Amino acid sequence: MPSKSDTKTHILDIAERHFARDGFAGTSLRAIIKDAGVNVAAIAYHFGTKEELYQAVTERFAAPVVREQLERLRAEVKKDGANLEGVLCAFYEPPLKLIKKMGKKGEVLSMFLGRAQTEPEPVFSLIDDHYQACRNEFINAFRKFLPDLEEGEYQWYFEFMLSLIVCFLTRHIPVRLRYTNDRDWEPEHVTGSLVEFCLKGMGKKN
Template identity: 35%
Template sequence: MANGTHFSTKDRILGAAEELFAQHGFAGTSLRQVTSRADVNIAAVNYHFGSKENLVNEVFRRRMDEMSAQRMARLKLAQERHPGELEPILAAFVEPALAMAQDRHGGGAFVRVIARAYAEKNDGLRKFLSDHYGHVQRDFGRAIGACLPGLSKEELYWRLDFLGGALTYAMADFGLIKRPEGVTETAHRERGARELIRFAAAGFNS
């Protein structure tokens, strides 16, 4: 029973922080607001996270660990089943991110948190993300580079950057293409993934 309480308290704090960071940004959200939204006291936040910076990092870790693991598993499969093919590698990068964004349990809020991270230029968070998830980007860079040996490293990383921007935009659903009536969210997401993968493949191959 104690374990269940332990995890539910931590998850409540993370969920509340994610929603508030999405609405107000990192600088604009106080720990008092988080404790009020989560219905816990400040001691619980300090016990589980120690500081606001750690809380920000853990909001990202909660989503990014699973998404990164899915990406790496999909990348390994793509390389085994479709050696030398670019689009399966791009699918391994794109599809887990779009699935996470559509997650009904706060996926949309987390996408807004990512947008806040871009806007606020939080150096501590950037270091945390680079330290913990930079290897994912590098592994995909190597895999894509192996498919396109004529591409210089500089060109490759410019295009990876552009893919990341396009993917974040697609995750946020800011685009002109809205889900048509009668089309499920899953079907709409799958279509978006296919179009983005084709677009990215053309960009990498140009």
């Protein structure tokens, strides 16, 4: 019944859920194929190794987010009256809006994006390379709007900016279990909180 792309897509759908929840090492191919109702060999046939399957998930799931962040950034710095706030919005809005748009599946994307950033090798290098271009361009934008900082500070500011959204993506479920307020999960509100915290953090002392 399922055509080529059906099985392939279906495996990706299931795989991303498992990788998101259990991490790379904690996910077995058996668990995926059992859940997907396909044969083990299907993974080898369509993707190759476990690592290549993970890479495929990253490519379909995470790469578009990074691409949009970069597009938004480039548009933002060209604007009249461009500022640091716009740069931060360019970083935070794409993933949060996409997650919201995807509905239930956004929860999976959220977990996957967050977890991927904190995986041990061999995933770490894979993800880190992915963000290399992103990192350079955002740091250049920081240089533009936050002149005269030390080089190390620019580096750390990018990591801080990144870590705040990783924190949000991986923790919003446990946090909401402790304290629920549906408004807090509106992407506009979340983006606003992250941008505000980060903007103030990078700004001058009060």
